[in-house]
Amino acid sequence: MIPERPMFWGIDYSWLFYVIAFVAICIFAVGVGIHISVWRKSKSKSNTSISWQAVKQSLLEIVSGARLFKGDIAAGTAHFLMFWGFIILLIGTSLLAVHGHVYSFLTGTTYLAFGFFMEIGGLALLVGITWSLVRRYVQRVPRLERRLEDAVVALWLLVIACSGFLLEGVRLAAQRPGWDEWTALGPMIAGFFPQAAARSIYPGLWWGHGLLCLAFIAAIPYTKLFHLVGAPASYYLHHSPVTLSPDPEAAFEPGVQWDLAQRAFLDACTRCGRCVEACPSAGAGEPLAPRAFVQAARQSLWREERPAGDIRFLLDLDPVEDRSAWFCTTCGACLEVCPVYAAPFEAVGKKRAMLIEEGKGVPDLMNQTLERLFNYENPWVSSKRDRAAWAKGLDVPVIKAGGNNEGFCYFVGCTTSFDDRAQAIAVSFSALLKQAGAEFGILGDKEPCCGDIARVVGELGLFMEKMENCTELLDKFSVSDIVTSSPHCFHTFLNEYGDSSFRVRHYSSVLKELLAQGKLRPQNRVNATVTYHDPCYLGRHNRIFDDPRQVIRSIPGVKLVEMEHHGADSLCCGGGGGRMWQGQDIRGEARMSEIRIKEARGTGAGILVTACPLCLIMMEDALKTVGYEGEMKVMDLNELLLQSLSNG
Amino acid sequence: MKEPQIIVCAKQIPDPEAPFSNVTVNVEKKQVAVDAPDVISPYDENALEAAIRIKEELGGKITILSMGRKVSDTVLRKTIAAGADALVLLEDPLFEGLDSGSTAHVLSCAIKKIGDWDLVLTGRQAGDWDSGQVGLIMGEMLDVPCVSLARSIKIDDGKLLVEKSVPVGYEMVEASLPALVTVSNEVGELRYVARSKMLGLLRRPMSIPKWNSKDLGCDIDRLKKLQLTELVPPADMGRQCTLIEGAAQDQACRLAEVLSELR
Known part of the structure; x- marks a missing residue:
């Protein structure tokens, strides 16, 4: 006898199954269609040509489940098992239909291999879903919610997996085919059922399992299961270079x-x-x-x-x-x-x-800050006249309109221009540039605000105005190469200004270059253990993790140690997103900056180095409020590098 | 009850929040030059916020009344963007630099000309001169109940309910309408007006009535200018920072010494 599985064995009205399957697929398609109709109402234009590179990247991420393993191996593995179990069973069942109606191939060894894979798929699904349920309801992993949908979807899958195995066992008990050693669970279950009983309950069980599966497919777009469609779309759209x-x-x-x-x-x-x-x-x-x-x-x-x-x-x-x-x-x-x-x-x-x-519910201080930004072109209570006050007596070149300006424009930025502590960034960076003999200039009191704050707090009209002002001014001064103090200005120019004609860099990249070219040669030993705090808009948002670290490593005597959260997992100082200008009515149980400075202190480092004016202010304040003064210092990257260069 | 008709008096002044470096004091000319955009006096903005909240609850109409010589409708259109319905400007060279009594007279004439009103709101004082008298004098001139320093204003069943700030808390005051209330900052800041809203509004044409002393029929002989007798600039606020090192106790002792030396 050749091993194979007769189609619809012992099932009457098998055509009814296809009718119901058709209805289920229609319900599924309608649901997906509704989602797509909502997506298509987007007014923004996006790329219509298909990027195969993005397709490849997305597929790779989908089949490997890489995004799910990241940071949570248990969740990643449970999802991997469920995902592959589901895919194997879906493909297997479809192959069975092909075998029955189109081309008969699941016989003999092929059938046995097929049965083996289906068994693996079923087991993967069963283990995956059980594990997920345990994580959610027994271990009660804190981040997981326990809402109705979570229970229904997971239990549904569990019932499908269990009933599948039960069905297999009952079928084997009824058929007694003799090649069931290829499957693991089936024969065990079969042992519980006498042949006659198995024959009588099999059709009912079969319909139950089948209907559950079809209903599950129909329910996909109407539950969180929609991620089966949504996630691949999302992956593709993330990777495809849609220029907006x-x-x-x-x-x-x-x-x-x-x-x-x-x-x-x-x-x-x-x-x-x-x-x-x-x-x-x-x-x-x-x-x-x-x-x-x-x-x-x-x-x-x-x-x-x-x-x-x-x-x-x-x-x-x-x-x-x-x-x-x-x-x-x-x-x-x-x-x-x-x-x-x-x-x-x-x-x-x-x-x-x-x-x-x-206009309602905008925090008072943010309200005032935006008014100030509009009236005085900076979010601080400062006059535009004082924008270059930090440069007084330092002989920093100023770019002239229409002049023949060599080199790049050092865009100091509002916070670095006006805040007492952050001004040290401008002072030390310009000193370094002069030592390196770099050609550069500042815009002096003509320097505008890039508009970053307006954008992040959602004042898009004001941001557009600032962007237009700024672009106009940079044009007027023929600026084509910008270096910023702040990762926030850097990000805004680079990613939010659309098709801008100028080149933008953050100062850390310039320092790295000057070191590589040998224009800056750190000589003085700075005997200190240093840890580096990645500013969000330099690291996570723009993936510059290594440039500042290379600069730190170039300093003789310095030992760089990493905090638990670093690189892409860095913790925010709490100053971004407009938080710097929102005052005390916006705060929680702890300050983010204090959590961060404690982590930095935990590394044993004597100096916390950062590369952003907002981080510098936040961390410096936290240093004082936590009481680490005297034990530890907070420094900007420029300040640290200057220590190893200046002869004073 | 009919929907309340509210008049909010708003004064245009140089931004009192202007950065210090933008302010120059000219002692000879007795002038304070502020290189800053004009804004609506902050307490008047509080008054407008209070009016908008009443309108949100009961409906009605908010009319902004502003007096001066070069009143900028761009500045005052912010009130429309925030939720006011109409703007009336009182412009006349005669209206420049008036004292509190005269200002109250002109505004009262305008309010009488507007006619249909239930409630007049003013800021507790203007952000430039801080006199705090115009509202109260207007209450007399209009011969209506007047409540000052409101921290909350409600209209309930045709009655006015005001929480009036006092040094140790607040008093609940009930008054009949029409009435006049001067509003304090505790009411809350004027809601934010997005730039997109402002620009949208500026693009739309709008007819704004401008009344002069003749239109108002006010008594010109009663208009008196404010006379500035002397202008004293603030002391030079140079900054000199010395850090006192040492243990807390030593620091405290040294600080006490330094302060007594400075006295």
Whole structure:
């Protein structure tokens, strides 16, 4: 007897199965269609040509589950097992249909191999789903929610996996085929059933299992299972180089604009909570919950774009307080860990834009800061006249309009220009540049604000104005090469100005270059253990992790040690996202900067080095409030490097 | 009850929050030059916020009344963007530099000309001269109940309910309408007006009535200018920072010594 599985063995009305399958697939397709219709309402233009590079990258991430293993091997493995179990069983069942109706090939050894793989698939699914349930309901992993949808979806899969094995066992008990040693669980289950009993319960069991599976497929777009479609879309849109230039008119249109990729991200979210775990604001006991924000943003988008409402029928969400939007530092830690490349901080940004437009609930200090930014071109209580006050007596070249300006423009930035502590960055950087003989100039009191603060707090109209002013001024001074003090200005020029014609670098990259060219030769020993704090907008947002570290390593005597959170996992100082200008009514149980300085102290380092004016101010303050003065110093990268160069 | 008709008096002044370096004091000319954009006096913004909150609850109409010589409607359109409905400007060379009584007279004439009103709100004082008299004098001139230093204003069943700030807390004051209330900062800041809203508004044409002394029929003989007798500039606020080192106790002793030396 040749091993094979007769199609629809012992099942009457087998055609009915195909009718129901067709209906299930239609329900699935309608659901996916509704999602896509919401995505397509995006007004922004995106690339229409397919990027095969992005397809390749996405596929690789999907089959490997790499994003899921990151930072959580247990969750990654459980998902990997479920994912591959599901895929193997889906493909296997489809092959069975091909075998039965198109081309008969699942016989003999091929069938035995098929059975073996199906068994592996089933086991993977069973182990994966059980593990996930244990993590959620027994271990009660803190980041996991226990909502109705979570229970229904997981139990549904568990029942499908169990009933599949039960069905196999009952079938083997009824058929007694003699080649069942190829399967592991089947014969064990078969042992419990006498042949006659097995024959009588088999059809009922078969229909039950089949209907559960078909209903599961139909339910995909209507539950968090939609990530089966949403996540691949999200991966592709993340990797495909969609170039979006900010449309100046769009900023003056009422309402908040979501682009295609952002819409896909929202629908791909499975509420896994990795963002909550990574969020430094949530970690400091502040009321911000990135996950809740993504869900709330999704719901409000659906309400707006689809009058008939949301199709996620099992969703019960907690309301999100508007006030919590102001806590986000836009540090990007949430995006870093998100398995589907959702950026909760962007959802927060949209909420801020809505609140700014309504005008209500904007924190008082932020309200005043934006007025000041509009009136005086900086967020500090400072006059434009004093912008170059730090350079007094330092003989720093000033760029002249229409002049023949050699070298690059050192864009000092508002905070570095006006804050007493941060001015040290400008003073030491310009001293280094002069020692290296670099050609550069500053814009002096003509220097504008790049508009970063307006953008991150959601005042997009003001940002557009600042961007236009700034571009105009840089044109007037024929600036084509910019070096910034602040990673925030750097990021804004590089990524938010659209098609700008100038080159932008952060000072750390310039220092690295000058060292490599031998124009700066650190000679004085600086005997210190140093740790480096990655500024969010230099590291995570723009992937410059190594340049500042190379500069530190070039200094003789310095020993660089890393904190637990460094590089892409760096912790925010708490000064980004407009938080620097929001005062004390926005705070949690702990200060982010204090959490960070304690971590730095824990490495045993005597100096905490950073490369951002906001980080410098935040960490310096934390040093004082925690009481580490005298034990430890906070320095800018320029200050440290200058110590090994100056002969004084 | 009919929807309340509210008039908010708003004064345009040089930004009192202007950075210090933008302010120059000319003692001879008795002038303070502020190189800063004009803004609406902060307490008047509080008054507008209070008015908008009443309107949000009960409906009605908010009219902004502003007096001066070169009142900029770009500055005052912020009030429309925030939620006011109409703007009336009182412009006349005669209106420049008036004292509090005269200002109250002109504003009262304008309020009488507007006619239909239930509530007049003013800031507790203007952000430039800080006199704090115009509102109270207007209350007399209009012959209506007047409550000063409000930290919260409500209209309930045709009655006015005001929480009035006093040094040790607040008093609940009830008054009949029409009435006049001067508003304090505890009410809360004026809601933020997004630039996109401002620009959208500036692009739209808007007819703004401008009334002069003749239109108002005010008594020109009553208009008296404020006379500045002397202008004393603030002492030079040079900064000299000395850090006192040592243990806490030594630091405290040394600090006490330094302070007594400076006295």
